[in-house]
Amino acid sequence: xxxxxxxxxxxxxxxxxxxxxxxxxxxxxxxxxxxxxxxxxxxxxxxxxxxxxxxxxxxxxxxxxxxxxxxxxxxxxxxxxxxxxxxxxxxxxxxxxxxxxxxxxxxxxxxxxxxxxxxxxxxxxxxxxxxxxxxxxxxxxxxxxxxxxxxxxxxxxxxxxxxxxxxxxxxxxxxxxxxxxxxxxxxxxxxxxxxxxxxxxxxxxxxxxxxxxxxxxxxxxxxxxxxxxxxxxxxxxxxxxxxxxxxxxxxxxxxxxxxxxxxxxxxxxxx
Numbered sequence: 001x002x003x004x005x006x007x008x009x010x011x012x013x014x015x016x017x018x019x020x021x022x023x024x025x026x027x028x029x030x031x032x033x034x035x036x037x038x039x040x041x042x043x044x045x046x047x048x049x050x051x052x053x054x055x056x057x058x059x060x061x062x063x064x065x066x067x068x069x070x071x072x073x074x075x076x077x078x079x080x081x082x083x084x085x086x087x088x089x090x091x092x093x094x095x096x097x098x099x100x101x102x103x104x105x106x107x108x109x110x111x112x113x114x115x116x117x118x119x120x121x122x123x124x125x126x127x128x129x130x131x132x133x134x135x136x137x138x139x140x141x142x143x144x145x146x147x148x149x150x151x152x153x154x155x156x157x158x159x160x161x162x163x164x165x166x167x168x169x170x171x172x173x174x175x176x177x178x179x180x181x182x183x184x185x186x187x188x189x190x191x192x193x194x195x196x197x198x199x200x201x202x203x204x205x206x207x208x209x210x211x212x213x214x215x216x217x218x219x220x221x222x223x224x225x226x227x228x229x230x231x232x233x234x235x236x237x238x239x240x241x242x243x244x245x246x247x248x249x250x251x252x253x254x255x256x257x258x259x260x261x262x263x264x265x266x267x268x269x270x271x
Contacts, residue, residue, distance in 0.1 A: 030178075030179070030182055034186075034190070035123075036049065037049070066093075067089055067090050067093045068089060070089075070092075070093050071083065071089035071092055071093065074092060080092055094106070117157075117160075121153050121156055121157055122153075124152060124153070124156045125149040125150070125152035125153045125156065126149065128148070128149070128152040128156075129145045129146075129148040129149035129152055130145055130149070133145065133148070135205070177215070177219060180215060180234075180235035180238065181211065181212065181215045181238075183235065183239060184211035184214070184215060184235060184238040184239045184242045185207075185208050185211045185212065185242065187239060187242065187243055188203075188204055188207030188208060188211070188242045188243055188245070188246035189204050189207070189208055192204070192207075192243065192246055192247070193246075194268055194269075196250075197257060197258055197261055197269060198250050198251070198257050198258055199246060199247075199250050199257055200249065200250040200253040200254055200255045200256060200257035201253075201255035201256040201257070202249055202250070202252075202253040202255050203245070203246045203247065203248075203249035203250030203251075203253060203257075204246055204250075206245050206246065206249040207242040207243065207245045207246030207249070208242070210238075210241055210242050210245045211238050211239075211241070211242035214234075214237065214238040214241055214242070215234070215235070215238050218234035218237060218238060219234065221234070222234060
């Protein structure tokens with residue numbers, strides 16, 4: 001969608017501004033990334049994590065750039081017909097490699113898909129069966145939480161498969177929606193919450209809820225053909241609203257904020 005000047009004809013100018021935000025903070029907002037960050041005992045270890053992650057991500061990005069250029073070459077040389085589905089470029093690339101490389105790539109691909117899917121299903125079930133339940137003040141036994149978590153895995157898994165099969169989107173669009181949702185939820189919960197003592201429990205909860213609700217509603221609106229007059233993608237609207245809601249509600253409430261900040265959280269504000 002972008003040309004050498006930053007945007008293609010007919011695209012929203014605000015896309016150039018919001019795109020880097022979604023793919024930078026949005027990537028950091030992914031549950032598996034945050035979990036790894038919070039699992040590090042010494043904050044200095046973040047330097048090593050950043051270096052290793054950056055190098056591996058750069059190599060992975062170069063691989064996808066290579067696949068794109070090879071697909072263009074195959075079409076230009078007449079080896080294949082123009083692809084009706086851009087996602088098929090990877091398969092056209094792999095099919096022309098040696099069988100040994102194909103086996104390695106497919107094995108790695110399946111492993112990556114299964115590990116990522118399993119992690120997200122685990123996070124989703126835990127959030128529903130434990131975090132949401134406790135946030136609502138409900139007391140369930142461990143056996144009941146385990147049963148609820150298993151049901152949540154099944155419901156979320158089936159829902160994700162149906163959404164992927166019939167959503168009618170490319171992988172990149174689905175990824176952008178996911179990252180856009182993560183970034184609009186990460187900023188109020190992690191960025192605002194860890195930088196401002198005044199961010200209350202109620203404010204962060206309200207910001208997360210508004211971000212999730214807006215992302216679903218605005219995505220549906222875009223699919224129905226509605227265009228937003230501000231010239232920005234709907235992720236920007238969700239981000240702005242979630243920050244505003246978090247700030248406004250935090251000024252009206254004081255749960256776990258200000259002088260009520262838990263003792264084990266106070267050292268974070270001194271970093």
